Amino acid sequence: MTSPFALPKQPPTPATEPRLDPKAALQTLDLSKDYGDGMGLVSELDIKIGHGELIMLVGPNGAGKSTFLGLASGMLEPTNGWAFIGGNPAGTIEARAALSYLPDSPVLYDDLSLGEHVEYVARLHHTQDWEEYADDLIDMFGLTDRIDDLPSRFSRGLKQKTGLILGLIRPFRVMLVDEPFVGLDTPGQETLVEILSDVVEQGATVVCSTHQLDLVPAATRCIGLQDGALVYDGKVTAEKIRELVGGD
Amino acid sequence: MIDVEATTEALHDLRRARRSNRLADVHWIDALYRVYMVALVGVLLVMLASGQLPDDRLTNAEALTFANEAPMWLGLFFAGAVGIGLRSGGRGGPLVLEAPVVMHELNAPVPRAAVVRGPAVKQLRFLAFAGALVGALVGELSARQLPVNVVAAVACCSLAFALAGMLASATAMAVSGRRLRWWPANGIALLLIGWSVLDVVGERTTSPLTMLADIAFWPIEFRIIGLVGVALVVLVVVLAFTRLGDLSVEHALRRAGLVAQLRFAVTLQDVRTVVLLRRQLSQEMPRLRPWVRIGRARRRTFVPVAWKRDWQSYLRFPLPRLVRMAGLGIVAGLSLGVMWRGTIPAVVIAGLALYLAAYDAAEPTAQEVDHPTRWESYPESPGRLLLHHLAAAFVVMVVVCLFTGVAALALVPWDVVWKLWISLVIPVAGAAAVSATISTSQGAPNVAGLAGLGPDIMGWVMLARVVIPPAITVVALLPLLGAGSDADQLQTTRVGNASVYALFLAGLGMLYIYTRKPKHL
Numbered sequence: 001m002t003s004p005f006a007l008p009k010q011p012p013t014p015a016t017e018p019r020l021d022p023k024a025a026l027q028t029l030d031l032s033k034d035y036g037d038g039m040g041l042v043s044e045l046d047i048k049i050g051h052g053e054l055i056m057l058v059g060p061n062g063a064g065k066s067t068f069l070g071l072a073s074g075m076l077e078p079t080n081g082w083a084f085i086g087g088n089p090a091g092t093i094e095a096r097a098a099l100s101y102l103p104d105s106p107v108l109y110d111d112l113s114l115g116e117h118v119e120y121v122a123r124l125h126h127t128q129d130w131e132e133y134a135d136d137l138i139d140m141f142g143l144t145d146r147i148d149d150l151p152s153r154f155s156r157g158l159k160q161k162t163g164l165i166l167g168l169i170r171p172f173r174v175m176l177v178d179e180p181f182v183g184l185d186t187p188g189q190e191t192l193v194e195i196l197s198d199v200v201e202q203g204a205t206v207v208c209s210t211h212q213l214d215l216v217p218a219a220t221r222c223i224g225l226q227d228g229a230l231v232y233d234g235k236v237t238a239e240k241i242r243e244l245v246g247g248d
Numbered sequence: 249m250i251d252v253e254a255t256t257e258a259l260h261d262l263r264r265a266r267r268s269n270r271l272a273d274v275h276w277i278d279a280l281y282r283v284y285m286v287a288l289v290g291v292l293l294v295m296l297a298s299g300q301l302p303d304d305r306l307t308n309a310e311a312l313t314f315a316n317e318a319p320m321w322l323g324l325f326f327a328g329a330v331g332i333g334l335r336s337g338g339r340g341g342p343l344v345l346e347a348p349v350v351m352h353e354l355n356a357p358v359p360r361a362a363v364v365r366g367p368a369v370k371q372l373r374f375l376a377f378a379g380a381l382v383g384a385l386v387g388e389l390s391a392r393q394l395p396v397n398v399v400a401a402v403a404c405c406s407l408a409f410a411l412a413g414m415l416a417s418a419t420a421m422a423v424s425g426r427r428l429r430w431w432p433a434n435g436i437a438l439l440l441i442g443w444s445v446l447d448v449v450g451e452r453t454t455s456p457l458t459m460l461a462d463i464a465f466w467p468i469e470f471r472i473i474g475l476v477g478v479a480l481v482v483l484v485v486v487l488a489f490t491r492l493g494d495l496s497v498e499h500a501l502r503r504a505g506l507v508a509q510l511r512f513a514v515t516l517q518d519v520r521t522v523v524l525l526r527r528q529l530s531q532e533m534p535r536l537r538p539w540v541r542i543g544r545a546r547r548r549t550f551v552p553v554a555w556k557r558d559w560q561s562y563l564r565f566p567l568p569r570l571v572r573m574a575g576l577g578i579v580a581g582l583s584l585g586v587m588w589r590g591t592i593p594a595v596v597i598a599g600l601a602l603y604l605a606a607y608d609a610a611e612p613t614a615q616e617v618d619h620p621t622r623w624e625s626y627p628e629s630p631g632r633l634l635l636h637h638l639a640a641a642f643v644v645m646v647v648v649c650l651f652t653g654v655a656a657l658a659l660v661p662w663d664v665v666w667k668l669w670i671s672l673v674i675p676v677a678g679a680a681a682v683s684a685t686i687s688t689s690q691g692a693p694n695v696a697g698l699a700g701l702g703p704d705i706m707g708w709v710m711l712a713r714v715v716i717p718p719a720i721t722v723v724a725l726l727p728l729l730g731a732g733s734d735a736d737q738l739q740t741t742r743v744g745n746a747s748v749y750a751l752f753l754a755g756l757g758m759l760y761i762y763t764r765k766p767k768h769l
Binding site for chain 1: 258265269270346347350355356357358359431496501
């Protein structure tokens with residue numbers, strides 16, 4: 001009989017769980033998610049990611065990439081196992097402070113302008129001197145003229161750019177990005193590759209679910225998922241990505 | 249080190265900015281017009297309700313008897329409200345946060361309780377206010393019948409209903425903050441309701457909700473036991489706020505998305521989408537294994553294919569849906585009982601309850617409407633196929649009407665119930681099935697097409713789409729008014745004759761259904 005309460009169990013510590021490395025940027029231990037209907041399954045994933053890595057998370061549709069990112073961000077609750085950000089259980093205040101998560105479709109307020117969104121998220125995350133950086137980011141994505149417009153009325157691509165700006169304006173040590181290239185025009189895609197490379201150069205870790213081959217030169221590692229299981233963890237090459245996406 | 253104070257400050261600043269942006273969008277004339285319309289409807293309702301009350305005033309002795317018996321019934325009503333709260337809490341409710349609030353604020357390094365506290369207080373305040381308003385109305389109306397001071401009656405009823413509203417909401421928050429799963433939450437709800445039923449049957453005051461209800465009767469007789477109800481509300485509110493931030497983010501995000509779509513569907517008066525989204529919100533899915541499996545026919549069969557498909561659908565109905573349908577049948581029966589005792593408008597509640605139950609019975613039809621490509625691929629007239637689905641829906645509604653008949657026995661003699669049930673079950677079950685099928689098969693309104701007719705015509709068409717289907721069910725119940733109020737001289741012939749008009753109306757509805765065609769988005 002299952003417990004009447006769905007509260008998470010006490011998280012393990014390095015003392016109780018020797019596999020746990022508090023220095024890892026992101027670590028999962030026996031991480032599983034089962035919706036009960038066979039959808040979005042992720043089973044017993046043990047993955048450790050260090051600082052300054054740019055990981056390409058690849059796999060065919062339904063492989064569990066979005067579920068993995070949702071679990072690592074603390075937005076989804078695991079059926080079993082744990083995810084840690086910098087040694088802190090996902091979803092805790094410390095993990096939230098260190099993590100920037102961009103879901104596949106940008107989530108934006110209906111009643112805040114682009115500028116107000118940026119200010120809100122920056123201040124909510126204690127970004128120091130965010131104003132100049134915000135202007136730079138907005139300029140890089142070509143949205144300077146739209147700063148006072150409501151992003152909720154933007155096109156899909158412009159919403160995606162807004163979501164990326166909001167993910168980048170705040171300090172973070174780990175960034176989880178789900179299909180960030182979808183909807184972006186070519187200059188937007190180039191800008192994103194450039195920014196993600198910069199971010200990694202500065203020591204942050206980026207886990208990016210994408211099949212975009214433009215990111216291959218900047219990526220340091222590739223993680224392949226299929227049917228919720230880890231099928232590849234190693235060097236990133238265009239051929240390997242094609243193979244993993246094809247599901248062969 | 250995380251500076252929680254500064255982030256909370258940022259949270260408050262931006263909430264102020266959003267409020268001012270929203271206020272800037274408000275058109276004051278529109279807002280005043282809405283207030284005027286709500287006030288007008290409120291006044292009309294009070295006048296209608298007061299007109300239904302008998303003119304006799306109770307004596308002091310009768311009032312005392314009333315004060316000894318009625319709190320149990322009111323306690324049962326409050327138990328129902330708390331039960332709804334428990335059910336909502338077990339599914340991650342009652343708070344509905346916007347998706348960006350979940351994504352940006354609950355994910356920010358700020359205590360989650362600080363994010364959720366504002367919406368929680370707002371909801372408690374709203375339910376307390378709404379409860380007080382309903383309580384004031386009940387108090388004012390009851391003061392006309394009871395030998396009590398009107399101010400005291402209004403004040404005490406307001407207090408009792410406001411506390412009940414707060415209790416229902418706080419219970420849900422306490423449950424979701426503790427991540428209680430849906431099944432123990434529903435179990436506790438059933439226990440509470442059962443406890444209140446025992447109080448009603450035994451005419452005792454043992455349930456804390458009966459004690460809470462006792463406050464409404466203080467103007468007749470002050471009993472200190474009512475304070476237990478107050479203490480319960482305070483305790484549950486404290487419990488709710490101590491774990492407010494422990495809510496499930498996963499549930500919050502799911503609810504945020506669904507409720508946004510639900511509001512949009514309500515705006516468009518797309519009833520089918522509302523039903524679907526509400527089911528998703530309460531995680532009401534068809535059973536993976538049917539209650540009874542209907543196997544494949546081994547040889548040539550004369551069972552119509554739609555009939556079999558419909559029962560395969562009903563046999564996958566989850567338990568909560570079956571319980572809801574039975575519950576709606578019971579509500580209809582009790583309302584008809586109240587109508588028999590003289591409160592004529594209760595027939596509308598009975599009609600609406602049967603109409604809602606029929607919405608579930610029309611599920612197989614809804615599946616055709618939801619999948620227009622498949623629907624139009626069948627080598628049969630689309631409207632005729634929908635009529636085939638009506639047969640099973642009608643049988644299901646006959647079963648629901650059985651619950652209606654049994655529930656009516658609580659207020660109406662057996663002799664009256666069975667005679668009227670026999671006379672009316674076919675037209676009422678048929679009309680309910682037809683009305684729900686009409687509403688389902690008309691699909692979402694073609695707003696662009698209607699706009700071409702001009703705003704006045706469009707308004708009337710939109711109104712007709714919403715009002716006509718349930719009105720058919722209500723009209724089918726109206727022959728009951730011809731039965732008279734004397735159990736010894738029941739006018740069953742008159743009821744039977746009048747029911748022919750209901751059958752005629754259902755027939756017209758079937759003609760309309762026959763004209764339906766698949767709509768593609």
